[in-house]
Amino acid sequence: MGSGMAGTPTTQRGRITQRDIARRAGVSQTTVSLVLTNNSEAAARIAPATRERVLQVIRETAYVADPLARSLLGRRxxxxxxxxxxxxxxxxxxxxxxxxxxxxxxxxxxxxxxxxxxxxxxxxxxxxxxxxxxxxxxxxxxxxxxxxxxxxxxxxxxxxxxxxxxxxxxxxxxxxxxxxxxxxxxxxxDYAGATSELARRAVALGHRRIAYVGSGEGVESAVDRLDGLRAVAPEVWHERDADREPAELLAELLAAGVTAAFCEQPASAVALSEAALARGLRVPEDLSLVGLGEDDGPGTLSLPLTRLRIPxxxxxxxxxxxxxxxxxxxxxxxxxxxxxxxxxxxxxxxxxx
CATH class of the missing domain: 3.40.50.2300 (Response regulator)
Structure with missing residues (x-):
């Protein structure tokens, strides 16, 4: 077996880290750190079976904690x-x-x-x-x-x-x-990864011109969403929705031949759905809608929104x-x-x- 397995010396890889201990024990690095402190109140909250699993990996790997890091624990x-x-x-x-x-x-x-x-x-x-x-x-x-x-x-x-x-x-x-x-x-x-996966599903359903509705710029979360869509969709129509009337925005999307709108904020999907209904159109038959966040805002859709969930x-x-x-x-x-x-x-x- 390779040097990375439990019970095998790790000298070929160099000094073993607490991350290695955590990975082998199936716990977080924080849990490993708390086990090593031994005398802290927080360490006492760790389940005995979890503590023993961590200690077993420490014994098997002959891990030696960084004394500087250990000393810092008592100064907080x-x-x-x-x-x-x-x-x-x-x-x-x-x-x-x-x-x-x-x-x-x-x-x-x-x-x-x-x-x-x-x-x-x-x-x-x-x-x-x-x-x-x-x-x-x-x-x-x-x-x-x-x-x-x-x-x-x-x-x-x-x-x-x-x-x-x-x-x-x-x-x-x-x-x-x-x-x-x-x-x-x-x-x-991982907004980019989730948006790309939603885009792949839309493309597989035949959508070729897809709109991104939202800022798509400035803050990292908005940039990541737009980048994730552009990485997959063959043609992206970007429409900023700030201070826009939903009916006007919908008209521009339809004129551009958009068949699926990816909305940075689910509230925008609700507004577009209501505008479509007022125009005699149906969601998703005439226009598919995808939300790129949580639907905690005002208003609801008649159908559950296809979206990503933020953990x-x-x-x-x-x-x-x-x-x-x-x-x-x-x-x-x-x-x-x-x-x-x-x-x-x-x-x-x-x-x-």
Whole structure:
């Protein structure tokens, strides 16, 4: 057997890491780290069978923990911060952000950490700013960042000044010193992969001219969705829907010969469906609709929307995991993209001439 198998020396691969231990034991790196601390309250929460499985792999591989990383574990407040660039509790956004917060809370509880929600940040030009004169970031060991869009200058400063942060949502690398791009720790959704898979299904059903309805630019999540569609669809008609009347937008799509519309926001699919009905058209017979997010907004379709599902709870959970590994110096997987399950729905049908 190869050197990577349990019970076999790993000298041919070099020094074994906690990631290797986690993979062999079938647990997260955070769990391995907590087992190694041995005297922490959080470690006591791990199931005995799980602890023994981790210890068995450690014994088999003769793993020796990094003493520096071990020493850092005892120097934390066990407080993790949450900073939201958008309000998360008003009715309009509560449904969308709630699963993220549930995942964050559940993982923090499992680790024995308290959560601190930063709410004193001022709003500048419609966006909260994490840096201000009453900044309390240092009260927390590290911070999870929530928000569709994070100002580039703030993200750059956070990374440049060495703050322990993890973004919920993919973020592009940033230039902090003019030479080497710095990687931003994140847990994001694989929008590009899921959109490409939905596009493959549409193409297989005969759709050739497909519209992308939404911004498709600016924030990484929008760019990823449009890129995923363009990677598969033979011809993409891009229509921005901000401040557009649904009837006008529908008319332009039909004039362009579009037979399937991929909507960045499911609310746009609802609006197009209502406009189609008012025009005497049917969904999906006359126009197929696909949603590229959650359907938590106002309005509903008469048929279940074919869409992707954002793994929001898991993203929140793993964001805390990555932050903990970052703080402990044990993580080598600080940028994660989670797959988006597809919801079949009934709004994507074969193209009709």
């Amino acid at each position: 407040n066990q407080i993790l911060g949450i900073f939201t660039y958008e309000p998360v509790f008003p009715a309009g956004s509560a449904d969308f952000y709630h699963p993220f917060l549930v995942g964050i809370e559940a993982c923090a509880e499992s680790l024995g950490c308290d959560l601190l929600l930063f709410t004193s940040a001022p709003v500048t030009h419609g966006t909260r700013r994490i840096f201000h004169e009453n900044n309390r970031l240092r009260l927390a060991d590290g911070c999870v960042l929530l928000g569709r869009e994070i100002p580039r200058e703030e993200l750059t400063r956070l990374v440049r000044e060495g703050h322990a942060i993890v973004s919920v949502g993919r973020r592009d690398d940033i230039d902090t010193d003019g030479t080497t791009p710095a990687r931003v720790p994140f847990v994001g959704a 929001r709870r898991e993203m929140g959970w793993q964001a805390v995991e990555v932050l903990t590994e970052l703080l402990h110096g044990t993580g080598d997987d600080l940028q994660r993209l989670l797959p988006c399950p597809l919801v079949p729905g009934r709004t994507l049908a074969p193209r009709r001439d």
